Amino acid sequence: MKYLDEFRDPALAGRLFDEIARITTRPWAIMEVCGGQTHSIIRNGIDQLLPPGIELIHGPGCPVCVTPLEVIDKALAIAARPEVTFCSFGDMLRVPGSSHDLFRVKSQGGDVRVVYSPLDAVRLAQQRPDREVVFFGIGFETTAPANAMAVVQAARLGLRNFSMLVSHVLVPPAISAIMESPRSRVQAFLAAGHVCSVMGTAEYGPLAERYGVPIVVTGFEPLDVLEGIRRAVAQLEAGRAELENAYPRAVELGSKDTVGATTGLYYFFTSLAASSGPPAAGAVMDLLGEPWLFGFSALSFAAAWLCLRQAGKHARRTGREGERGERQKESGEPGAIAAEGI
Amino acid sequence: MCLGIPGKVTEIYEVDGIAMGKIDFDGIVKEVCLAYVPELQVGDYALVHVGFAITQIDEASARETLALFQELDMLAEELRAGEEGATP
Numbered sequence: 294m295k296y297l298d299e300f301r302d303p304a305l306a307g308r309l310f311d312e313i314a315r316i317t318t319r320p321w322a323i324m325e326v327c328g329g330q331t332h333s334i335i336r337n338g339i340d341q342l343l344p345p346g347i348e349l350i351h352g353p354g355c356p357v358c359v360t361p362l363e364v365i366d367k368a369l370a371i372a373a374r375p376e377v378t379f380c381s382f383g384d385m386l387r388v389p390g391s392s393h394d395l396f397r398v399k400s401q402g403g404d405v406r407v408v409y410s411p412l413d414a415v416r417l418a419q420q421r422p423d424r425e426v427v428f429f430g431i432g433f434e435t436t437a438p439a440n441a442m443a444v445v446q447a448a449r450l451g452l453r454n455f456s457m458l459v460s461h462v463l464v465p466p467a468i469s470a471i472m473e474s475p476r477s478r479v480q481a482f483l484a485a486g487h488v489c490s491v492m493g494t495a496e497y498g499p500l501a502e503r504y505g506v507p508i509v510v511t512g513f514e515p516l517d518v519l520e521g522i523r524r525a526v527a528q529l530e531a532g533r534a535e536l537e538n539a540y541p542r543a544v545e546l547g548s549k550d551t552v553g554a555t556t557g558l559y560y561f562f563t564s565l566a567a568s569s570g571p572p573a574a575g576a577v578m579d580l581l582g583e584p585w586l587f588g589f590s591a592l593s594f595a596a597a598w599l600c601l602r603q604a605g606k607h608a609r610r611t612g613r614e615g616e617r618g619e620r621q622k623e624s625g626e627p628g629a630i631a632a633e634g635i
Numbered sequence: 636m637c638l639g640i641p642g643k644v645t646e647i648y649e650v651d652g653i654a655m656g657k658i659d660f661d662g663i664v665k666e667v668c669l670a671y672v673p674e675l676q677v678g679d680y681a682l683v684h685v686g687f688a689i690t691q692i693d694e695a696s697a698r699e700t701l702a703l704f705q706e707l708d709m710l711a712e713e714l715r716a717g718e719e720g721a722t723p
Contacts, residue, residue, distance in 0.1 A: 382685065409714070410686020412668055432685070435639070438671060439687040442653070450651055514700075 302516060309519040310342055313526055320346035321529050322478045323522060324471070326464060327485035328355035329513040337515040339522075347526065350479055353467050356432045357384040364460040365390040371427055371458060372398045372405050378421065380414035381429040383407040411443035418447065418455035430457040437461050465496045472504040481507040481525040483518065498536040511539035639684040640704065640714070641697035642667075644675050658683055661701045663714050 325331055331351045334340055340349050353359050369390045372379035379395070386395040386407065399405040404424070408414050411428055418426035430440040440457065447455040464485065471477050484497060494510055501508045507528035511521030521539045528535060570593070577589045642658035647669060649655065654669040658681065665686070669675050672688045680697035681688040 409665065410668065412686055435684055435689065438689075439668070439685045442668060442670060442687065446651065446653060 306516060306519060309516070309523055313347065313519070313523050314344045316523075316530055317344045317346055317526055318530060320348065321480050321526060322348045322350055323481045323483065323525050324350040324352045324479040325483040325518070325521075326352040326354045326468070327483075327513070328358075330354070330483060330485065330511075330518050333513055333515050333518050339515060339518060343522070347522065349522075352482075353471075354433075354464070354485060356436065356462060357382075357388055359462055359467070360385070360388065360431050360460050362391060364458070365394075368429055368458055369393065369395065369398055372403045373401075374425075376425050378404045378406060378417060378424040378426045379429070380406045380408045380417060380426060382409075382431070385429055385431065411440050412446060415443050415447050415450070415452070415455060418452050419450060422454055424454060426455050428455070428457045430459045430461065433462055433464060465500055468497075468500055468508075469504075472500075472506060479506070481509070481529055483521040483525065484508050484510045486510050486512045486517070494536060494538070501534050501536045505534040507534050507537065509537045509539050639682045639689060641680055641682050641692055641700050643694075643697070644669070644677050644679050644681060644688075647675070647677055656688075658688070660714060661705065665714060 325334065331354070334349055334351075343349070365385075365388055368379070368381070368385075369392075371377055372395060379398075381395060386399070386405070388394060395403075395405050406414075406417065408417075408428070411430065414426055414428040418424070428440070428443060430443075432440065440459070440461070443455075444457060468482060468484075471479055484494075497508045497510070500506070507525050509521045509524045509528075511517045511524075517539060524537050524539055528537065574586060574589055578586050640660055642660040642665075644656050645659050645664065646657040647654065654673060656667055656669045656675070657664050658667045660683075665683075667681075667683050668687045669681075670687075672681060672691055675681055675688060675691060680692050680694050682690050682692050682697075
C-alpha cells in the first residue's frame with residue numbers, strides 16, 4: 294500500500310481499507326457527490342487502494358462545472374457590454390461558453406473582476422454608481438445564503454446599479470437526475486457533509502428510499518471518505534438502502550485527537566455486548582425460568598436507554614454548545630468535519 | 636470558491652447595518668460577513684465560505700484543517716481571489 298503513509302492516521306486508514314476489502318464480495322459503483330471529496334480521493338490515492346471491485350464515480354459536486362452552457366453564454370454577453378462591471382468567483386473565468394470564456398472578455402477590454410465574496414460586488418456598486426455591476430451568482434446550497442445576503446444588502450443600501458445573473462443548483466435534484474438516467478451505474482452515494490450543515494439531511498432520506506440507493510453523509514478528510522465508503526459498501530452488501538451519517542456519536546464523545554481511540558472503544562463495547570448478551574440471557578432462563586427472559590430484556594433496554602441518555606448529555610457538553618450544537622445535531626453533520634468542498 | 640476554510644475571529648464590527656468581522660486564516664486576514672452566525676465572539680473559530688461565516692467550529696479541528704489546506708496549497712489559492720475585486 295504505497296500511499297498509506299500519507300494518511301493522517303495510517304494505521305486507522307489501513308484498518309478501514311482491510312475492513313472494506315473483507316466485506317466486499319461483489320463489484321459496486323459508488324458516487325462521491327462533492328468535488329472536495331474527489332480531490333481528497335485522488336490526492337490520497339484512495340481509489341487505487343480500494344479492492345478492485347469498488348469503483349468510485351466522480352459526481353457533479355462542483356457548481357462551476359455544472360453551470361449550464363447558456364448561462365455562461367449570457368454571462369459572456371453581459372460582461373462584454375461597455376457599461377457593465379462583471380463580478381465573478383475566480384473559478385468561473387476559465388469555464389468555456391459556446392465560443393470563448395470570461396478571461397477572453399477581460400483580455401479584450403471587458404471589465405471583469407474576480408471577487409472573493411458577493412458582498413465585494415455590492416461594495417463595488419456602492420463605490421461606482423456610474424457602472425452597472427453584475428454579479429455571477431452561482432453555487433450550491435452553501436453559497437446561496439451568501440448571494441442572497443448580497444441582494445438584501447444592495448436593496449438596503451438602495452443601490453440601483455447592482456444586479457445578479459443567478460444560476461443556483463441543488464444537490465438532491467442532481468441525485469434524482471442521476472438515478473433516473475437509464476445509463477446510470479451508481480449504486481450508492483457519498484453526500485457532502487457541508488451542504489448538510491446548511492440544509493440538514495431531511496431531503497436525503499426520501500431519496501434513498503425512492504431509488505433504493507444508500508446515501509452516506511460524510512466529510513472531506515481522507516479518513517471521513519474511507520469511513521463513508523465502508524458504510525456504503527456495508528449497506529450494499531446487506532441489501533440495505535438508507536440515509537446514514539458517517540462518524541456518528543463516537544466522534545462527538547471524544548475530541549478530534551481521540552477519534553481513533555473513541556471509535557475503538559465504541560466497537561469494543563458493542564462487540565462485548567453482542568457476545569456477552571446471549572450467554573447472560575441463557576443463564577437467566579436456566580436459573581430463573583423462561584418468563585424471566587422478558588424481565589431481562591426490559592432491564593437491558595432500560596440500561597441501554599440510560600447509557601444513551603448519558604452519552605448524549607456528555608456529547609452535548611464536550612462537543613458543542615448552544616445553538617450550534619442544536620443545528621449540527623439536527624443536520625447530522627459529524628463534529629469531526631471541519632471543512633470540505635462544497 | 637468550493638471550499639469552507641476555518642479561521643479565527645479577531646475583530647467584530649458593523650458595516651452598513653450588517654455584522655462583519657476580520658478573520659485570520661493562518662496569517663491571511665480577510666473581512667468576513669458574520670450575520671449568519673451571530674453568536675461568534677472574538678477568539679472563536681468559524682468556517683468561512685465565499686466571505687461568509689457559516690458555522691462555528693472548535694480550535695483543534697480548525698488548526699488541523701488549516702494544516703491540511705496549507706499542505707495541499709489550497710489556502711492562498713482560495714483566499715487570493717478577492718484582492719482585485721475589493722480594491723477597484
